[in-house]
Amino acid sequence: MKIQTILRGIRQADNRFGLIRPGDKIAVAVSGGKDSMLLLTALRQYQKFPHTDFELVGIHVDVGFEEFDHDLMTGYCRDHDLPLQIEKTRIFPILELDKNRGTQGQIQCSLCSKLKKGVLFETAKKLGCNKVAFGHHADDAIETFFLNMIHGSKAATFQPLQYMSRMDMDLIRPLVLLRESEIVQACQDNGIPSVRRVCPNDGFTQRQSIKDDLEEVYRRYPMARDNFLTVLSNCDEKGFWHDADSENVRTGTVHRKDQPGKEETPDSHTGSIQ
Numbered sequence: 001m002k003i004q005t006i007l008r009g010i011r012q013a014d015n016r017f018g019l020i021r022p023g024d025k026i027a028v029a030v031s032g033g034k035d036s037m038l039l040l041t042a043l044r045q046y047q048k049f050p051h052t053d054f055e056l057v058g059i060h061v062d063v064g065f066e067e068f069d070h071d072l073m074t075g076y077c078r079d080h081d082l083p084l085q086i087e088k089t090r091i092f093p094i095l096e097l098d099k100n101r102g103t104q105g106q107i108q109c110s111l112c113s114k115l116k117k118g119v120l121f122e123t124a125k126k127l128g129c130n131k132v133a134f135g136h137h138a139d140d141a142i143e144t145f146f147l148n149m150i151h152g153s154k155a156a157t158f159q160p161l162q163y164m165s166r167m168d169m170d171l172i173r174p175l176v177l178l179r180e181s182e183i184v185q186a187c188q189d190n191g192i193p194s195v196r197r198v199c200p201n202d203g204f205t206q207r208q209s210i211k212d213d214l215e216e217v218y219r220r221y222p223m224a225r226d227n228f229l230t231v232l233s234n235c236d237e238k239g240f241w242h243d244a245d246s247e248n249v250r251t252g253t254v255h256r257k258d259q260p261g262k263e264e265t266p267d268s269h270t271g272s273i274q
């Protein structure tokens with residue numbers, strides 16, 4: 001797959017969600033995995049598009065896993081003129097301490113993610129960036145949607161553009177309209193490497209489990225992936241339940257038979273098919 005397909009996906013997301021503005025300085029969060037390696041590579045090329053006058057720097061937060069192959073990542077970036085800053089941290093010893101103290105005896109992904117984000121945003125700020133770009137793609141968005149429903153009782157996923165008020169910085173996800181399979185293919189076809197995962201939790205997370213389940217759903221219902229994606233931009237508040245005294249009923253957002261002048265339409269209950 002040509003890198004142009006990826007650039008087209010980035011441009012669509014940029015146009016639709018207003019991700020990149022002239023004068024931006026964007027820090028790409030580079031884990032060393034395929035998604036963020038592709039993102040840094042593609043955004044470097046996207047800089048050459050007309051009306052995209054922005055600066056770029058990659059930031060890798062080094063958690064401290066000994067076996068992580070930094071050379072692969074730095075070598076690739078050096079050879080392709082991709083600016084990358086590696087931020088050394090002591091996150092791993094903190095995770096180990098927490099693991100030995102905690103009841104579960106394993107590294108906590110949520111703590112790791114929180115610490116990494118802290119370092120990432122601080123480094124981006126120090127470098128004068130106003131945006132941080134993550135490598136999340138469309139399949140990540142669907143998985144997050146299901147994870148939130150199953151474990152968090154809410155129908156929500158991450159945003160393509162999100163303002164982080166504490167850091168006064170935008171978080172953007174330029175790959176959000178692209179599928180994981182497109183990213184894998186583009187990395188293969190363009191010689192973009194990804195560093196072997198070394199976290200002991202890899203393959204045993206809730207995300208991995210939902211990923212496996214969704215693959216099964218897609219095998220049975222091939223149209224489901226596209227439909228799930230459409231749901232994310234199409235979530236009609238009227239399709240959910242609202243208490244009779246809720247703001248939505250008062251303001252008339254939810255149509256009710258007993259409200260004069262507000263007729264119930266056949267499509268007003270999108271989720272009511274039994």
Ligand SMILES: Nc1ncnc2c1ncn2[C@@H]1O[C@H](COP(=O)(O)OP(=O)(O)OP(=O)(O)O)[C@@H](O)[C@H]1O
Nearest residue numbers: 029030031033034035036037059060061134135136
């Ligand atoms: N150590 C890190 N340093 C910088 N950014 C990171 C790091 N770990 C994760 N990220 C950012 O968070 C995003 C999602 O994290 P996740 O753990 O799902 O990445 P991954 O699947 O290991 O790698 P990738 O998403 O790059 O293929 C990454 O795409 C990347 O932008």
